[in-house]
Amino acid sequence: MARAALIAGNWKMNGLAASLSEIEAVASGLSARPNAPEALICPPATLLERAVASAQGTGLAIGGQDCHADASGAHTGDVSAEMLRDAGATAVIAGHSERRAAYAESDAAVRAKIAGAWRAGLTAVLCVGETLEQRESGMASEVVAAQLDASLPASVDPARLEIAYEPVWAIGTGKSAASADIANMHAHLRSCLRARADGKDAASVRLLYGGSVKPATVAEIVSLGDVDGALVGGASLKATDFLAMLDAVAALGHA
Numbered sequence: 096m097a098r099a100a101l102i103a104g105n106w107k108m109n110g111l112a113a114s115l116s117e118i119e120a121v122a123s124g125l126s127a128r129p130n131a132p133e134a135l136i137c138p139p140a141t142l143l144e145r146a147v148a149s150a151q152g153t154g155l156a157i158g159g160q161d162c163h164a165d166a167s168g169a170h171t172g173d174v175s176a177e178m179l180r181d182a183g184a185t186a187v188i189a190g191h192s193e194r195r196a197a198y199a200e201s202d203a204a205v206r207a208k209i210a211g212a213w214r215a216g217l218t219a220v221l222c223v224g225e226t227l228e229q230r231e232s233g234m235a236s237e238v239v240a241a242q243l244d245a246s247l248p249a250s251v252d253p254a255r256l257e258i259a260y261e262p263v264w265a266i267g268t269g270k271s272a273a274s275a276d277i278a279n280m281h282a283h284l285r286s287c288l289r290a291r292a293d294g295k296d297a298a299s300v301r302l303l304y305g306g307s308v309k310p311a312t313v314a315e316i317v318s319l320g321d322v323d324g325a326l327v328g329g330a331s332l333k334a335t336d337f338l339a340m341l342d343a344v345a346a347l348g349h350a
């Protein structure tokens with residue numbers, strides 16, 4: 096496979112200073128695993144700088160979970176992509192379904208955030224995914240394609256883009272989409288990327304799956320066609336689980 100595998104962890108609103116020991120354990124575990132896939136952990140903003148320091152020189156990348164579209168300004172409580180970069184982050188998640196739902200983030204808002212991420216030199220991890228109602232009504236492919244199209248800036252920087260397909264109903268529920276559905280959606284996303292004006296770069300964008308991925312399930316998921324890695328919430332909080340996922344994916348020989 097031309098695309099190196101990536102296991103990305105999204106800590107969400109979890110983690111205090113004591114949790115930095117988990118980052119340290121992943122970082123040192125990664126150093127001892129030359130064949131491991133690429134690894135990214137997105138801790139809460141309060142831990143970013145310390146997480147970057149813990150990961151220094153180990154190959155573990157540290158990212159933010161969200162950013163404002165603007166570089167600076169009167170936006171109380173927000174953090175810009177430039178600030179994430181300044182703290183040592185190299186990536187940022189954009190359009191996670193929890194933010195789309197809780198803050199009514201539109202595709203246009205997500206698109207502006209991705210443009211902000213690229214302006215600051217960060218990789219954007221764009222999340223798309225259908226609700227259970229949309230899947231049950233047979234609309235999943237259309238919903239996800241429309242989200243992808245409307246959330247991406249017109250000119251895509253393929254070197255700084257990962258796309259995570261995360262069915263909303265599979266996040267934090269212990270339910271995973273069926274392998275055939277994951278493979279079909281990822282093939283669909285790849286063909287949507289190909290159909291865009293800058294489709295020549297579609298082959299180099301990594302497509303991740305997310306939603307209740309665990310050490311026991313990650314290998315089967317990442318071995319599916321057009322699945323290049325995983326975006327993991329709950330199972331990314333413990334270094335032992337995260338390293339077990341890296342090992343399971345390394346054993347596939349993709350990295």
Ligand code: PGA
Pocket residue numbers: 105261265266267268269305306307308326327328329330
């Ligand atoms: P989960 O979260 O692995 O806990 O389901 C995934 C995500 O929200 O990115």
